[in-house]
Amino acid sequence: MRDGKLGVAVHGAGWVAGAHVASWLKNPRVEVVSISDIRRERSQQLAERYGLHCAIREDYGEVLADPAVDIVDVTGPNHVHTEHGIAAAEAGKHVLVEKPIALTMEENRALREAVAKAGVKSLAGFCLRWNPAVQTIKSLVESGAIGDLFYVETDYWHGMGPSHHAWNLHSKKKTGGSAMLLAGCHAVDALRWLAGDEAEEVSAVSNNRKGLFEYDANVVAVVRFRTGIIGKVSALFDCEMPYAFNMDLAGTEGAIRDDRVWSKKLFPGQTGWTRCATVLPDSGDVHHHPFDGEINHFVDCILEDRESHCNLADAYRTHELCMAIDRSIEEGGPVKLPLEV
Numbered sequence: 001m002r003d004g005k006l007g008v009a010v011h012g013a014g015w016v017a018g019a020h021v022a023s024w025l026k027n028p029r030v031e032v033v034s035i036s037d038i039r040r041e042r043s044q045q046l047a048e049r050y051g052l053h054c055a056i057r058e059d060y061g062e063v064l065a066d067p068a069v070d071i072v073d074v075t076g077p078n079h080v081h082t083e084h085g086i087a088a089a090e091a092g093k094h095v096l097v098e099k100p101i102a103l104t105m106e107e108n109r110a111l112r113e114a115v116a117k118a119g120v121k122s123l124a125g126f127c128l129r130w131n132p133a134v135q136t137i138k139s140l141v142e143s144g145a146i147g148d149l150f151y152v153e154t155d156y157w158h159g160m161g162p163s164h165h166a167w168n169l170h171s172k173k174k175t176g177g178s179a180m181l182l183a184g185c186h187a188v189d190a191l192r193w194l195a196g197d198e199a200e201e202v203s204a205v206s207n208n209r210k211g212l213f214e215y216d217a218n219v220v221a222v223v224r225f226r227t228g229i230i231g232k233v234s235a236l237f238d239c240e241m242p243y244a245f246n247m248d249l250a251g252t253e254g255a256i257r258d259d260r261v262w263s264k265k266l267f268p269g270q271t272g273w274t275r276c277a278t279v280l281p282d283s284g285d286v287h288h289h290p291f292d293g294e295i296n297h298f299v300d301c302i303l304e305d306r307e308s309h310c311n312l313a314d315a316y317r318t319h320e321l322c323m324a325i326d327r328s329i330e331e332g333g334p335v336k337l338p339l340e341v
């Protein structure tokens with residue numbers, strides 16, 4: 001800490017890092033002290049964009065050796081997240097890792113273990129937990145507004161192709177992962193978060209209709225949770241439509257469809273859906289993402305010495321479910337969780 005502020009190092013100075021920096025700058029209890037990237041000019045451009053006079057680096061070792069750095073924000077590409085996250089934890093830094101946090105179960109486990117061993121605070125980039133519509137749904141379900149939840153459905157529908165800025169990395173299996181790991185993980189995380197439960201079995205099918213990605217671009221999975229809740233989750237990259245993130249929930253006394261609520265408890269005599277004025281997760285633009293809430297929450301957790309509901313141990317479960325979905329596609333049948341490595 002310097003002048004009572006936590007020092008933040010942003011490692012990977014691309015698109016999402018720009019939105020993260022904007023959010024870090026709004027929090028008065030932190031200071032961005034370092035920006036790094038394997039391409040120095042990227043870090044320089046990002047610092048200039050926000051008028052920052054912080055350290056500009058290419059060498060991650062230097063970042064981790066800097067005593068002014070309390071928090072490392074891992075924002076490079078998918079395939080380096082685990083390695084960067086483990087190194088940050090081992091250096092005693094609190095760590096925010098963008099999604100996906102891992103591309104294999106071995107990585108997933110290693111990251112969870114490194115964070116637990118180091119005793120640092122951690123956060124995964126599942127920013128949708130701070131989206132106002134997601135928060136509203138979560139709070140309605142927890143208040144019993146729709147009775148006993150028995151069905152949850154979430155979809156990540158985002159048409160992507162070669163014009164995507166990170167196409168070379170995202171379209172390949174080794175660096176993108178899979179449709180579920182690359183971006184469907186937001187829907188998988190929302191499914192778990194809204195169900196408030198862990199999956200015990202999953203069955204998935206997929207196709208690759210346009211043949212643009214190295215892996216199947218369109219995936220749908222049905223999930224059975226431990227308490228008997230059933231669910232469906234999908235990721236579509238081949239779709240031709242505006243970005244959509246759908247959330248449907250059914251309970252014994254009501255239902256929720258995105259921003260529409262049907263609740264016998266809340267609205268006796270209701271004759272149609274009641275719409276909540278809220279912000280839906282309806283954009284793929286990082287500047288629309290609720291990083292302010294996510295980052296403020298992480299800073300609170302560090303300063304108040306408490307664990308986040310979205311820490312890397314929790315994100316392990318979301319990634320495990322993504323990998324179980326991928327395994328079900330590969331094996332052509334249901335897969336039970338937890339997964340053995």
Ligand SMILES: NC(=O)c1ccc[n+]([C@@H]2O[C@H](COP(=O)([O-])OP(=O)(O)OC[C@H]3O[C@@H](n4cnc5c(N)ncnc54)[C@H](O)[C@@H]3O)[C@@H](O)[C@H]2O)c1
Pocket residue numbers: 011012013014015016017036037038039042075076077078080098099100125126127165166182286289
């Ligand atoms: N939470 C969200 O909603 C959300 C949204 C967008 C992106 N993301 C995630 O953020 C990550 C970055 O995505 P992006 O769109 O900003 O990509 P990007 O290509 O714009 O930025 C990545 C940056 O990392 C740098 N880089 C590459 N290899 C590196 C290394 N080994 N060490 C340090 N820097 C390295 C690149 O030079 C580039 O500047 C991805 O993993 C993506 O999944 C999350």
